[in-house]
Amino acid sequence: xxxxxxxxxxxxxxxxxxxxxxxxxxxxxxxxxxxxxxxxxxxxxxxxxxxxxxxxxxxxxxxxxxxxxxxxxxxxxxxxxxxxxxxxxxxxxxxxxxxxxxxxxxxxxxxxxxxxxxxxxxxxxxxxxxxxxxxxxxxxxxxxxxxxxxxxxxxxxxxxxxxxxxxxxxxxxxxxxxxxxxxxxxxxxxxxxxxxxxxxxxxxxxxxxxxxxxxxxxxxxxxxxxxxxxxxxxxxxxxxxxxxxxxxxxxxxxxxxxxxxxxxxxxxxxxxxxxxxxxxxxxxxxxxxxxxxxxxxxxxxxxxxxx
Amino acid sequence: xxxxxxxxxxxxxxxxxxxxxxxxxxxxxxxxxxxxxxxxxxxxxxxxxxxxxxxxxxxxxxxxxxxxxxxxxxxxxxxxxxxxxxxxxxxxxxxxxxxxxxxxxxxxxxxxxxxxxxxxxxxxxxxxxxxxxxxxxxxxxxxxxxxxxxxxxxxxxxxxxxxxxxxxxxxxxxxxxxxxxxxxxxxxxxxxxxxxxxxxxxxxxxxxxxxxxxxxxxxxxxxxxxxxxxxxxxxxxxxxxxxxxxxxxxxxxxxxxxxxxxxxxxxxxxxxxxxxxxxxxxxxxxxxxxxxxxxxxxxxxxxxxxxxxxxxxx
Numbered sequence: 001x002x003x004x005x006x007x008x009x010x011x012x013x014x015x016x017x018x019x020x021x022x023x024x025x026x027x028x029x030x031x032x033x034x035x036x037x038x039x040x041x042x043x044x045x046x047x048x049x050x051x052x053x054x055x056x057x058x059x060x061x062x063x064x065x066x067x068x069x070x071x072x073x074x075x076x077x078x079x080x081x082x083x084x085x086x087x088x089x090x091x092x093x094x095x096x097x098x099x100x101x102x103x104x105x106x107x108x109x110x111x112x113x114x115x116x117x118x119x120x121x122x123x124x125x126x127x128x129x130x131x132x133x134x135x136x137x138x139x140x141x142x143x144x145x146x147x148x149x150x151x152x153x154x155x156x157x158x159x160x161x162x163x164x165x166x167x168x169x170x171x172x173x174x175x176x177x178x179x180x181x182x183x184x185x186x187x188x189x190x191x192x193x194x195x196x197x198x199x200x201x202x203x204x205x206x207x208x209x210x211x212x213x214x215x216x217x218x219x220x221x222x223x224x225x226x227x228x229x230x231x232x233x234x235x236x237x238x239x240x241x242x243x244x245x246x247x248x249x250x251x252x253x254x255x256x257x258x259x260x261x262x263x264x265x266x267x268x269x270x271x272x273x274x275x276x277x278x279x280x281x282x283x284x285x286x287x288x289x290x291x292x293x294x295x296x297x298x299x300x301x302x303x304x305x306x307x
Numbered sequence: 308x309x310x311x312x313x314x315x316x317x318x319x320x321x322x323x324x325x326x327x328x329x330x331x332x333x334x335x336x337x338x339x340x341x342x343x344x345x346x347x348x349x350x351x352x353x354x355x356x357x358x359x360x361x362x363x364x365x366x367x368x369x370x371x372x373x374x375x376x377x378x379x380x381x382x383x384x385x386x387x388x389x390x391x392x393x394x395x396x397x398x399x400x401x402x403x404x405x406x407x408x409x410x411x412x413x414x415x416x417x418x419x420x421x422x423x424x425x426x427x428x429x430x431x432x433x434x435x436x437x438x439x440x441x442x443x444x445x446x447x448x449x450x451x452x453x454x455x456x457x458x459x460x461x462x463x464x465x466x467x468x469x470x471x472x473x474x475x476x477x478x479x480x481x482x483x484x485x486x487x488x489x490x491x492x493x494x495x496x497x498x499x500x501x502x503x504x505x506x507x508x509x510x511x512x513x514x515x516x517x518x519x520x521x522x523x524x525x526x527x528x529x530x531x532x533x534x535x536x537x538x539x540x541x542x543x544x545x546x547x548x549x550x551x552x553x554x555x556x557x558x559x560x561x562x563x564x565x566x567x568x569x570x571x572x573x574x575x576x577x578x579x580x581x582x583x584x585x586x587x588x589x590x591x592x593x594x595x596x597x598x599x600x601x602x603x604x605x606x607x608x609x610x611x612x613x614x615x616x617x618x619x620x621x
Contacts, residue, residue: 067467178354
């Protein structure tokens with residue numbers, strides 16, 4: 001990414017002058033502004049509506065209706081949703097699943113990407129294609145066998161209280177890791193291919209083995225891609241709804257994204273609490289987005305194969 | 308993928324040394340490399356490839372899921388049930404098609420339009436981008452809840468703005484089976500358009516600006532330049548976006564499952580697989596037959612994508 005943005009940026013500044021005058025003179029420019037502004041307002045309404053609702057006490061909206069101004073505003077819904085909804089547990093589960101999955105996925109995918117992109121062997125392209133294909137499938141296609149497989153795997157009760165991989169956070173980590181490795185391998189192998197081959201050669205002449213080349217030479221150079229991909233994967237896994245839905249049966253083991261579905265039932269028609277809960281759920285992604293927006297967008301465009 | 312073009316252009320000027328052959332490696336290095344290949348491949352095999360084959364196999368059997376000995380071969384009975392008897396199958400197929408057409412004809416073009424407008428260096432482009440991109444960060448499950456607040460019959464914003472809230476004319480957007488698919492699609496588009504916008508913004512950056520200049524020097528207006536020159540020049544991006552749109556439509560699941568577990572007007576193929584897996588009447592064979600139908604349809608965009616990606620590259 002970093003290597004490509006520089007020339008693109010240079011090119012753009014060159015043409016800016018000519019394009020800009022053309023666009024400024026064009027009659028369409030006001031139309032463009034109007035369209036974008038109206039669209040942007042429409043885009044913000046659902047989020048702003050949720051924020052607005054969450055700031056009002058239920059007593060006020062019961063009295064005045066949700067579509068109203070007045071009454072008091074404050075954060076009491078957030079406090080109530082937090083304690084009543086048991087968010088701490090859900091966030092803990094989300095954090096465990098997300099961190100473990102992303103670390104494992106990037107580790108395994110980078111090894112595979114290194115092997116297929118830096119060496120040529122008989123099946124390297126075939127395997128890369130099969131890795132990539134796996135991630136493009138709808139996960140529902142794999143759900144039944146994975147559920148049955150996890151049920152069949154016998155684990156000692158000292159490790160797993162269900163005696164199997166079902167209803168265990170590590171089961172969700174495993175399913176997510178398996179599903180994401182293909183995509184990450186594909187993206188990282190593209191990036192590693194662009195690293196000059198001479199760098200590996202130089203290390204080899206110095207007596208470095210394969211592992212040293214991977215860990216000390218290629219991985220440090222892959223850092224921009226790992227950062228972008230890591231950010232993207234954190235969001236993907238945090239937002240994953242499907243695997244916990246299938247693999248977890250106890251409500252208190254769900255990550256937040258799957259658990260909010262239950263909150264909907266728990267908070268019933270108390271939209272004030274529900275919207276506060278929804279916003280609490282958004283906050284981690286929003287923080288990551290605002291802090292690492294560039295990484296996230298880079299990750300998305302780096303491997304647009306992701307559905 | 309979208310940035311493939313600039314990357315490969317940069318690569319072409321360098322003429323990299325040929326990749327290493329395995330023969331030149333020491334025995335120890337070969338073992339290390341074997342482990343580095345073996346572990347990810349094993350994970351992939353156990354968690355993706357074998358389950359995929361198992362789905363196909365299970366679709367021909369009746370199995371209670373309790374004992375490994377309890378398989379009863381069924382031939383095509385499960386498929387007969389899926390195609391001819393399952394009440395939700397054809398509605399689900401129709402809904403998946405509507406989903407695809409809606410995203411393909413409205414969501415994706417909207418994303419392209421946003422990208423084109425925002426690429427023209429207008430003031431505040433970054434702010435607009437941030438706004439349109441925001442929903443892409445949210446999970447589809449959460450989007451279902453946020454839109455529930457908009458759509459609710461008596462308390463939702465839309466019915467209040469329309470003035471129908473509290474009256475018999477108030478529409479239950481997510482509950483009424485004649486409109487809820489469209490309501491869900493609006494919510495899905497809210498996210499999809501921002502995603503497509505980002506991909507096209509990257510694609511537009513990859514287009515050589517000199518061809519735009521040449522076109523306008525030749526007297527082409529903005530619209531002609533875009534449709535005759537810029538859009539065709541983004542062929543690689545366009546294919547990826549078509550594939551993404553198709554795959555997203557086949558994967559659609561979370562949002563309808565959050566709304567009403569994919570029933571009452573929101574049936575989708577992906578939901579049917581899950582209903583037969585987690586429901587009280589767990590019928591593994593039939594759920595797997597639904598999964599195979601979904602798999603076969605999904606293979607079309609996947610094969611197109613893979614053949615394009617790997618043909619141009621190797």
